[in-house]
Amino acid sequence: MDSRAYFSNPNFNSISSGQIEEKIRLIQEERLSPQLRYCYDRSSFYRRKFDEAGVKPEDIRTLEDLRALPVFMNKEVERENAMESLEKNNHPFGTHLCAPADEIYLTGTTSGTTGIPTFTYTFTRNDMDWIGKALGHRFAYTGVKKGDRILFIFSLGIYATTMTLWGIRGLGALPIDLDARAGSELILRIADLAKPTYMATTPSLAEYLVEKAPSTIGKEVKNLKLKGLLLTGEIGVNVPEVKKRLEETYGCRAYDYWAPAGHSIAITCDSNVYYGMHGLSPDLCTSFDDLIDPDTKRPVPVEDGAIGEMVITSLKREAAPLIKYAYGDIAQVYTKPCPNCGFPGKRIKIIGRSDDMLVVKGVNIYPSAIKQVVSSFVPKVTGEMRIVLDQPPPRVIPPLKLKLEYGAETRELDLSGLADEINRALHDQCKIRPQIEWVQPGSLEKSTRKTPVFEKNYEKK
Numbered sequence: 001m002d003s004r005a006y007f008s009n010p011n012f013n014s015i016s017s018g019q020i021e022e023k024i025r026l027i028q029e030e031r032l033s034p035q036l037r038y039c040y041d042r043s044s045f046y047r048r049k050f051d052e053a054g055v056k057p058e059d060i061r062t063l064e065d066l067r068a069l070p071v072f073m074n075k076e077v078e079r080e081n082a083m084e085s086l087e088k089n090n091h092p093f094g095t096h097l098c099a100p101a102d103e104i105y106l107t108g109t110t111s112g113t114t115g116i117p118t119f120t121y122t123f124t125r126n127d128m129d130w131i132g133k134a135l136g137h138r139f140a141y142t143g144v145k146k147g148d149r150i151l152f153i154f155s156l157g158i159y160a161t162t163m164t165l166w167g168i169r170g171l172g173a174l175p176i177d178l179d180a181r182a183g184s185e186l187i188l189r190i191a192d193l194a195k196p197t198y199m200a201t202t203p204s205l206a207e208y209l210v211e212k213a214p215s216t217i218g219k220e221v222k223n224l225k226l227k228g229l230l231l232t233g234e235i236g237v238n239v240p241e242v243k244k245r246l247e248e249t250y251g252c253r254a255y256d257y258w259a260p261a262g263h264s265i266a267i268t269c270d271s272n273v274y275y276g277m278h279g280l281s282p283d284l285c286t287s288f289d290d291l292i293d294p295d296t297k298r299p300v301p302v303e304d305g306a307i308g309e310m311v312i313t314s315l316k317r318e319a320a321p322l323i324k325y326a327y328g329d330i331a332q333v334y335t336k337p338c339p340n341c342g343f344p345g346k347r348i349k350i351i352g353r354s355d356d357m358l359v360v361k362g363v364n365i366y367p368s369a370i371k372q373v374v375s376s377f378v379p380k381v382t383g384e385m386r387i388v389l390d391q392p393p394p395r396v397i398p399p400l401k402l403k404l405e406y407g408a409e410t411r412e413l414d415l416s417g418l419a420d421e422i423n424r425a426l427h428d429q430c431k432i433r434p435q436i437e438w439v440q441p442g443s444l445e446k447s448t449r450k451t452p453v454f455e456k457n458y459e460k461k
């Protein structure tokens with residue numbers, strides 16, 4: 001099989017792109033009804049949701065029928081389900097768990113940076129065999145193959161990313177999994193010793209290692225001679241300056257990938273320009289991905305360039321299927337073939353979180369959009385920033401307060417002119433004129449986990 005094939009099933013590669021969409025739709029619709037019936041029969045939560053919507057699983061025959069249903073679950077509902085199942089069934093997997101608890105083969109939580117962690121990444125053995133295949137195929141698209149060693153640095157254990165190890169092993173590549181909490185010194189020493197060919201981590205940790213490498217292992221990260229950086233967990237690689245900086249410092253391609261709870265499995269292609277994460281192995285149909293308006297929660301037409309909150313529906317899941325689950329990522333979807341590699345399927349660019357969204361004078365602002373503008377001023381700034389909030393989001397009383405690190409070579413007397421320039425760019429591209437506060441380079445703390453985007457003054461009071 002061609003390792004760079006778009007599909008897991010090689011038979012799909014001979015089909016024209018117009019037919020592919022139709023064929024995938026048919027497979028999705030074929031899997032939809034049995035999945036919904038399975039959830040209805042096995043979960044008190046899903047039974048209640050269908051009953052509230054006044055429909056039976058058999059009424060939902062097409063993807064359009066599914067789109068017309070209301071959102072069943074978000075993070076908050078998922079937490080309530082977990083509280084209920086803890087009380088009634090003595091497990092944290094939620095009342096949407098559809099398999100017996102003793103059939104669970106792997107479980108992982110999200111980071112829990114915003115509340116109690118939920119065990120969204122909960123799978124049976126069958127689930128993992130299935131998802132592992134698609135996860136592996138995704139990395140094969142970047143050239144990962146048997147014989148590669150992947151230094152895999154995240155918060156490990158019961159965390160979401162642990163799932164990915166199944167995909168790497170399935171490819172015949174060797175994951176060298178190291179907990180990010182081990183600290184940069186140990187990470188860099190292992191990187192120097194194990195001679196990995198790829199490194200999988202978060203964009204912010206990859207950047208942090210650039211700084212620490214010379215003093216820790218006596219060499220630049222470029223000398224690790226990696227073939228690729230596989231990055232996830234944060235917005236980063238889709239900011240052109242961040243991608244360029246990482247690729248220059250490491251001397252290899254920086255790929256952006258994701259698979260929320262094992263759905264929407266996607267990765268970017270080998271290109272200098274960011275063309276979005278390509279939905280790999282769509283023929284495996286692990287999910288149906290939809291978009292809704294983050295305010296009204298109504299479906300948004302999924303056409304080239306559309307922006308909305310992602311809603312996923314599992315299509316062949318045993319342990320904890322997610323039906324009409326709006327988990328908070330705001331994405332832009334592209335449906336035209338990729339200008340770089342010709343990939344014919346859907347491509348996705350994550351532009352923010354619905355809970356990160358700010359509303360300034362009635363305009364929806366995503367921190368990633370601000371970061372993108374700020375990063376275009378590197379090296380006059382370092383690119384590090386914090387949005388200072390005096391009251392809980394999303395409403396912000398203008399002006400929005402922005403803390404920026406000036407660049408190491410920038411003179412203090414130039415700062416006021418630079419602030420004006422950045423403000424003009426932010427007004428052109430984001431329709432805001434923030435109040436900029438300059439801080440010294442290196443003064444905003446970087447995290448080995450997710451670097452915070454907000455400084456929440458209202459929590460300090």
Ligand SMILES: [Zn+2]
Nearest residue numbers: 269338340341
């Ligand atoms: Zn491409």
